[in-house]
Amino acid sequence: MDKKSYTELYVWQKGMDLVEEIYRITTKIPEGEKYGLIAQMRRAAVSVPSNIAEGYGRITTKEYVNFLAIARGSNAELETQLLICKRLGYLSDIDLEKSLMLSREVGKMVSVIINKLATKK
Secondary structure, eight states: OOOSOGGGOHHHHHHHHHHHHHHHHHTTSOGGGIIIIIHHHHHHHHHHHHHHHHHHTSSSHHHHHHHHHHHHHHHHHHHHHHHHHHHHTOSOHHHHHHHHHHHHHHHHHHHHHHHHHHHTO
């Protein structure tokens, strides 16, 4: 791989931005969701850049793609949780749109990397 560290990967950097955004907006969700939706959203968000980093640190391309797939799944889980927040009226439209846009951007980037790596085989 060309880069020396996963921290140089734009997709990882955007994933970290997503984590920050999710931590910011989850402070606005009712306290009663502290151990439910808030915790689950934060775990899913943290999983995205964490799995990108872990996969990058693996030896084979197959392992890397596997961890990217996990990151993509966590991102889809997070998008679902954001849509649940929308249905429940927990967050403003502005917060939701910003978070969903960032999540979708990260998801597309991860998918592109998976597709590129899969065609290298």
